[in-house]
Amino acid sequence: MSTLEKKALEYHKAGSPGKIATAVTKSVASQDDLALAYSPGVAVPCVEIQRDPELAYDYTAKGNLVAVITNGTAVLGLGNIGALAGKPVMEGKVVLFKKFAGIDAFDIEIDETDPDKLVDIIAALHPTFGGINLEDIKAPECFYIERKLRERLSIPVFHDDQHGTAIVVGAGMLNAVELTGRDIADVKIVCSGAGAAAIACLELLVDIGARRENIFVCDSKGVLSTARELTEEKRAWAQDTQATTLSQVIEGADVFLGLSGPGLLSQADVQKMKASPIVFTLANPDPELRPELVREVAPDAVIATGRSDYPNQINNALCFPYLFRAALDSHASTINQEMKRACVTALAGLARADARFGKDYVVPGLLDERLLSEVTPKIAAAAARSGVARKPVDPVAYSARLAALAQDLL
Structure with missing residues (x-):
C-alpha cells in the first residue's frame, strides 16, 4: 500500500x-x-x-x-x-x-x-x-x-459527470482557442472517448460555436463512422470518413480532447496535429499522454489535464457549486442550457481577467475567491432571463453577499 x-x-x-x-x-x-x-x-x-x-x-x-x-x-x-x-x-x-x-x-x-x-x-x-x-x-x-x-x-437535476466536465472544458477551450489565434468555428476537434462526459463536452462545444462536421470521435473500437453499428448517442457523432483509428483521424487536428484512458495518445499523434495544438488529456488519474511528453514534441501546445499537479486542471468543482448556488437562490426549476453557457463564459472571463492568463492558466484555480461572487450572479441572471427563476435576485446585493460568504468559506 x-x-x-x-x-x-x-x-x-x-x-x-x-x-x-x-x-x-x-x-x-x-x-x-x-x-x-x-x-x-x-x-x-x-x-x-x-x-x-x-x-x-x-x-x-x-x-x-x-x-x-x-x-x-x-x-x-x-x-x-x-x-x-x-x-x-x-x-x-x-x-x-x-x-x-x-x-x-x-x-x-x-x-x-x-x-x-x-x-x-x-x-x-x-x-x-x-x-x-x-x-x-x-x-x-x-x-x-x-x-x-x-x-x-x-x-434542478444535474448529472455532474456529464455537464460539469463539459462546462469547465468549454471555458478552457474558449481561452485556448483565443490564445492560439483560432476561431472555434473552424477548429478540427478529435475526441478520444464516447461516454457520458465526452458526449456532453461535444454538445456544449457545439453550443458555444464549434461545428459538428469538424468533430471526430473515437471509442474503444476506433472512429465513430457511418459504416459502424452504433448506439443512438454515438450515432449522432458518426462521420462519413475512411479513417478508422485515432492516429489516422488526428492528422491536421487543432484540438485533442481526451476523456478515455491512459496511454491512448502518442507523441507521434501530437506531431500530426497543427502548430500550437490544444491538447486536453483528461483521463484521471493517468492522462492519455502526460503533459511533459506532449511538451517534448509540441513546446507551444496549450495543455490541460484532470490533475492538480499540472497547470490547467479541468475540475468539475469549478462549476457545480456555483450552478447550484445560483439555482437554489433564484428558486430555479431547472439548470438549463442558458445557465450552463453563462457559467462557461464567466469562468473563461475570470481566467482572462487574471494577470496569470496564458497557456498555463486557461481556467481559474479552485481556491479563487472570485468564483462565488463573480460566476454565480451571472448564472442567476441567465436563469432569470431564460424564465426558469421563480425568485428575483438583485445582482449588486447578491454579489456582495456572495463575496462575504466566500470570505467565510475560504
Whole structure:
C-alpha cells in the first residue's frame, strides 16, 4: 500500500468516521425552544407549507439542500463498485458543496441498477431537496435517468459527470482557442472517448460555436463512422470518413480532447496535429499522454489535464457549486442550457481577467475567491432571463453577499 493510500485511509477513519455531519441551526437551549423546534410549534409551518408549497423555502432547509445521488455503477475510474463502495466519493462531493458555496447536501447511495426503478426512487425523494446532483451513474443509463427526472421534477437535476466536465472544458477551450489565434468555428476537434462526459463536452462545444462536421470521435473500437453499428448517442457523432483509428483521424487536428484512458495518445499523434495544438488529456488519474511528453514534441501546445499537479486542471468543482448556488437562490426549476453557457463564459472571463492568463492558466484555480461572487450572479441572471427563476435576485446585493460568504468559506 502506497503512502498516499495509507494517508487516505487514516484521513477517513480519524475521529468521527467519514467526512460529514449534520448541524442544528436554531437554538434548542430551553423548553420553549424545543416546543418551537418540535411539537407543538412545528405544526404551524407544516400547515403553511400545505397551503403554499413555496413556503418550504422559508420554513425548512429545502432551499439550501442538495441530494448527491449515485447507484455506484461508474465511480471515478473504479467502475461498477456498487452503491456502498461509492459512499466516500459522495461524501466528498458534499464537502465540496459546503466548502465552495455554503450549500448543505446529503449523500444518498441507492442499491438499484434498473433505470426506471431508480428514476421512481429519486423522484419520490425530491420533496426534501432544492436540487439533485446525479453522480457516477454509468452510460448510457445516465442519459435516460437524467432526462426522465428533468421531465418529472420542478427542481434542478444535474448529472455532474456529464455537464460539469463539459462546462469547465468549454471555458478552457474558449481561452485556448483565443490564445492560439483560432476561431472555434473552424477548429478540427478529435475526441478520444464516447461516454457520458465526452458526449456532453461535444454538445456544449457545439453550443458555444464549434461545428459538428469538424468533430471526430473515437471509442474503444476506433472512429465513430457511418459504416459502424452504433448506439443512438454515438450515432449522432458518426462521420462519413475512411479513417478508422485515432492516429489516422488526428492528422491536421487543432484540438485533442481526451476523456478515455491512459496511454491512448502518442507523441507521434501530437506531431500530426497543427502548430500550437490544444491538447486536453483528461483521463484521471493517468492522462492519455502526460503533459511533459506532449511538451517534448509540441513546446507551444496549450495543455490541460484532470490533475492538480499540472497547470490547467479541468475540475468539475469549478462549476457545480456555483450552478447550484445560483439555482437554489433564484428558486430555479431547472439548470438549463442558458445557465450552463453563462457559467462557461464567466469562468473563461475570470481566467482572462487574471494577470496569470496564458497557456498555463486557461481556467481559474479552485481556491479563487472570485468564483462565488463573480460566476454565480451571472448564472442567476441567465436563469432569470431564460424564465426558469421563480425568485428575483438583485445582482449588486447578491454579489456582495456572495463575496462575504466566500470570505467565510475560504
